[in-house]
Amino acid sequence: xxxxxxAYDKENMFSTIFSFAEQLEKAIxxxxxxxxxxxxxxxxxxxxxxxxxxAIAGDIVSLLCxxxxxxxxxxxxTYTLPSWANAKTxxxxxSYSGNTEETLASFEDARAKGAHIIGITSGGFLATQLxxxxxxxxxxxxxxxxxxxxxxxxxxxxxxxHRLNLLPHDFLFQLHQAISLLKEHRLNWSLEQEPxxxxxxxxxxxxxxxxxxxxxxxxxxIVARRFRGQLAENSKMLSGxxxxxxxxxxxxxGFHNNPEILKxxxxxxxxxxxxxxxxLKRFQVTWEIIDxxxxxxxxxxxxxxxxxxxxxxxxxxxxWISFWCAILHREDPTPVDRINRLxxxxxx
Numbered sequence: 001x002x003x004x005x006x007a008y009d010k011e012n013m014f015s016t017i018f019s020f021a022e023q024l025e026k027a028i029x030x031x032x033x034x035x036x037x038x039x040x041x042x043x044x045x046x047x048x049x050x051x052x053x054x055a056i057a058g059d060i061v062s063l064l065c066x067x068x069x070x071x072x073x074x075x076x077x078t079y080t081l082p083s084w085a086n087a088k089t090x091x092x093x094x095s096y097s098g099n100t101e102e103t104l105a106s107f108e109d110a111r112a113k114g115a116h117i118i119g120i121t122s123g124g125f126l127a128t129q130l131x132x133x134x135x136x137x138x139x140x141x142x143x144x145x146x147x148x149x150x151x152x153x154x155x156x157x158x159x160x161x162h163r164l165n166l167l168p169h170d171f172l173f174q175l176h177q178a179i180s181l182l183k184e185h186r187l188n189w190s191l192e193q194e195p196x197x198x199x200x201x202x203x204x205x206x207x208x209x210x211x212x213x214x215x216x217x218x219x220x221x222i223v224a225r226r227f228r229g230q231l232a233e234n235s236k237m238l239s240g241x242x243x244x245x246x247x248x249x250x251x252x253x254g255f256h257n258n259p260e261i262l263k264x265x266x267x268x269x270x271x272x273x274x275x276x277x278x279x280l281k282r283f284q285v286t287w288e289i290i291d292x293x294x295x296x297x298x299x300x301x302x303x304x305x306x307x308x309x310x311x312x313x314x315x316x317x318x319x320w321i322s323f324w325c326a327i328l329h330r331e332d333p334t335p336v337d338r339i340n341r342l343x344x345x346x347x348x
Contacts, residue, residue, distance in 0.1 A: 005192060005327045011334035013234065013326075016148045017319050018190055021182040023151035024312075026141070028175060030152070031159030036136050040116055040164055043090045046073040047081055047115075048157075049106035050094035053146035056229065057153035058094060059222045060315075061161065064308055066218060069166045079105040081113065089115040092160075094153060096146035098124020101346070118160070120153060145334060147233050150226075150315065174308040181304055182316050189320040199317060202268075202298060203324035209295055210265045211239040214247060216279055220270035220302070223311060227268070227318040234333040235325035244282050252286060255293045266296035272310055273302060 005014060048058025058075040065073065076082065079102050081091065091110035095103040098121040107129060110117050119130040122142030130137040138160070140152040155175065161167040191197040194204065211231065215224035221243035228241040242251050255262060267290065269283065291297055300317065302310035326333035 005324075008327050008330050008332055009323075009334075010332045013145075013148070013323060013333040014190070016144055017316075017323055018186055020148075020151060020316055020319070021179045021186065023149075024155060024175065024179050024182075027151045027155035028172070030138065030140060031156040034138065034156060034159050034163065036118075036160075036163065037134075038116070038136055040090055042088055043071065043116065043164065044088040045071055045084075046090045046092065047085060047110075048073065048075045048092050048094055049081065049103055049110070050075070051077055051100050051102050052229070053149060053233075054094040054096050054100065054103070054153055056147075056222075056226050057150055057157065058092070059225065060150070060154050060311070061157045063219070063222045064158065064171070064311065065161050065167050067307075068168055069161065071166070076106060078102055079109075081106055081109045081115070085110065085113045085115050087114040087116075089113070090164075091115045091117050092157065093117060093119040093121075093126060093130075095119075095121050095124065095126050096140075096142070096149050096153065098122060098126040098128075100126075104129070120156060122149075122152075145233075145336070147230065148319075171308060174306040175312075177305065178309040178312040181309055181313055185313070186316070186320075189317065197324075199320035200324045202300075202321050203328055205296055205298065206266055206268065206321075207235065207237065207325040207328045208264075210261075211268050212265055212294075213239055213241040213268045213270065215241070215243050215270040216272065216275060216283075217243045217246065219272050219275075220311075220314065223270050223314045223318065226315060227270070227322070230319055230322035231325060233336055233339075234319075234322035235329060236331050237325060237329065244279055244286070248282055248286060252289065255290045259293070262293050263295055265294050266298070267294055269297070269299045270314055271299055271301050272307070274307070 055077050062073040093107045117135045120138040121127050122140050138156045189199040194201045213224040213227045215221035224241040228239050231237050231239045303313045304310040
């Protein structure tokens with residue numbers, strides 16, 4: 001790199017990403033001290049209501065609990081809840097700032113539908129409303145961008161799911177294993193030289209392209225969505241995401257016209273070691289079909305002994321990739337000027 005990342009990283013996103021392991025440790029403490037005043041028996045469905053970096057935490061929790069949770073969980077990203085929400089629904093309102101317009105509207109909709117409500121926030125109007133109406137709340141530290149607070153948002157929710165008997169206790173051991181894994185790999189992913197730094201190497205390959213990020217349904221597709229969001233907010237660049245097997249029934253046909261645009265596109269595959277044989281075959285065949293048509297293909301293999309470890313590994317890796325893409329673009333990763341401008345215009 002021609003100059004240090006510090007020349008562009010004015011608000012120190014580097015440190016925020018580097019300390020993600022410590023954030024997970026602090027989030028575990030918050031989860032262990034979780035206190036609920038209300039009982040939540042008879043719950044038949046759970047809705048995570050949030051937007052952006054808050055909503056993705058709901059996606060991640062749903063993903064990590066999918067194998068053990070006997071009731072459906074969904075993430076709602078709009079002003080109103082699904083029409084089926086009722087007194088047997090637990091609505092978890094998630095807003096890092098506590099002032100997210102859509103989440104506050106969902107809070108009111110949940111009250112109108114008679115649903116159970118729990119909130120997770122660092123403060124703001126949501127915290128005030130939760131206290132005013134006597135709902136349980138999980139308060140988390142503020143002061144960092146919502147997209148960088150995934151540990152604070154997701155980990156206490158894992159403890160909540162455990163308290164609701166929807167997640168076995170071994171998740172805590174797996175979290176600690178993931179933390180050890182991150183502390184090992186971040187030493188390389190934070191370096192300013194290649195080839196030692198895998199994240200920087202990948203950033204060099206993709207930062208001047210339009211990446212298409214592909215994952216596996218019910219597994220890495222959620223991380224692909226996270227990757228797309230991080231590239232947008234941190235790197236200030238567009239990308240797309242999709243999932244197997246659905247993309248083989250539509251998107252694969254799109255690799256045909258506009259060949260000059262395709263040459264500026266590349267595909268990043270997020271692969272878990274427990275990919276099923278039918279899905280693995282689809283991945284291999286799809287790779288072969290589209291390989292001559294795009295600028296590059298990259299396969300990122302999840303590492304770790306448990307599913308939780310592997311997903312957290314991928315999440316941390318893609319955060320570093322998005323950081324280095326920003327630096328290569330000579331951008332400060334932290335500001336989100338267009339989001340702030342949008343909010344100002346909406347309040348006029």
